[in-house]
Amino acid sequence: MIERGSSTVASLNPRVPGLQATRAPSTVSSFLGLINQFLEWFGDLGIFFWRVVRAAVTPPFEFHELFRQLDEIGSKSLPLVALAGAATGVVLSLEARYSLTRFGAKSLLPAAIVFSVIHETGPIITGLVVSGRVGAGIGAELASMKVTEQIDAIEASAVNPYRLLAATRILACILMLPLLTLAADACGVVMGWVTQALSEPQSLHQFINAGFNGADFNDFLPPTFKTAVFGLIIGTVACFQGMRTKGGAAGVGRAATSSVVLSSLFVILADVVLVKIIIIFFP
């Protein structure tokens, strides 16, 4: 039984008649091949994303599956995200206290912790933690379904797999990331206070007042909602890598790994762009 994917990577390997292979052309052709693979990957991702969007906006809608994914991605990631946020708050408090004391600015410690958490560390830590847990989970689950023909069975049952499997997961990631970020922020700020209070007793009320003094919604809402973009990236990359898997158990492993690596990388790169956009539009 011969089953092959619908496309293969065309590796560029120009052969110049009469010219023996030298080191330079081989390197160039390898580099061009990599560029070609890179562009093909993005092209396929674009086609996949378009199919998901079309499926997501046309009925019938898969509300049951969406709610199931909201639970799977949201509530089951909460303990991990909260723990990560808490740990980040502790580390920030310890590091900031040392640095600010050196420069005689210890009174700014609550503000330093709060601003660091809500502006950057809360969102990025949430994005990376969810990328690891959810990205790997979605990638492995869909890859396993792909190699065992379950996705084909869904399609043969006249159900759109892009709508049932991909759109629900991507939408759940988009909706849950901001909420998880709130949880990470809260845990980070509280644990930052606990760490601070262990050195210099201070009530939580005083800490919050000092920390949020001068802060407004522009400091809080844009960084929190940028995690919706992180969710879009994590969901899309993980679903894409999972649903195009080939190669049995090894393919499932590769899909899970590549889902985490690629979604983490793109989350970090997207953060660079989003931070700049936030600074421009929400000064």
Added chain:
Amino acid sequence: MDTIDQVAIKGETAGETGGAPAIAVEKLHKSFGSQKVLDGISLTVKRGETLAVLGRSGTGKSVLLRLIIGLEKPDSGSVRIQGQDTAGLALDQLSDIRKKMGFLFQHAALYDSLTVGQNVAFPLQHHRKQMSESERNDRVKTLLAEVGLGENDDQKMPSDISGGMQKRVGLARALALEPDILLLDEPTAGLDPISSSEIDELVLKLQAEHHMASIVVTHDLHSAKTIADRLALLDNGEVLIDGNYEQLQKSDIEFVKEFLKHS
């Protein structure tokens, strides 16, 4: 002695009697990269008829089924389901056609996160939304009973049941929407002779009750002889012969003789 074309024409003519055939495949070509898998296949199957597609491993039998249900797109040629050309249809447009078809995958392809009962109920939940939960449960029990499984089996997970039982569940799921067309990919592959015989009897029984147009892909000649009205033998991407078993036995084609000798 009829030639290949004459035998094939008989099959097509019989299929065209009484309206468009349920399945009509015409000059189908399919390649994967440089590998030519199907090279101008033409077949028809009428309602109530079972066609067994035989051939060596790797001759494109399963690819033919995947082309018919639309999981693959042909390079050229046409696939008509009840007279409607499926080529070029988008995913959602294919849905209406697929609701008339049931597909049993080679390894059953059960959803491993769902129970046996949920697997069978899956098409009903998506396409029979007017059914109440109790009606759906009753229908699932009826389908499981039809394939020889008991009420106690519906709460089991696919990993908890044998390969033969998984095939039965797959068959029940394929029949959930009362399809006009049934496609079976190696239904007895990997099963012991007794289980294979039970699956054959089950397919015969279901055919007698539901009068579907069926295509069974198999390399098991004994199974094909038991359940099929016609047999089509593929080799090198082409249909070498399309007729009943007696016509195969009388064929002068070397490959057909060799295939029958080793089966």
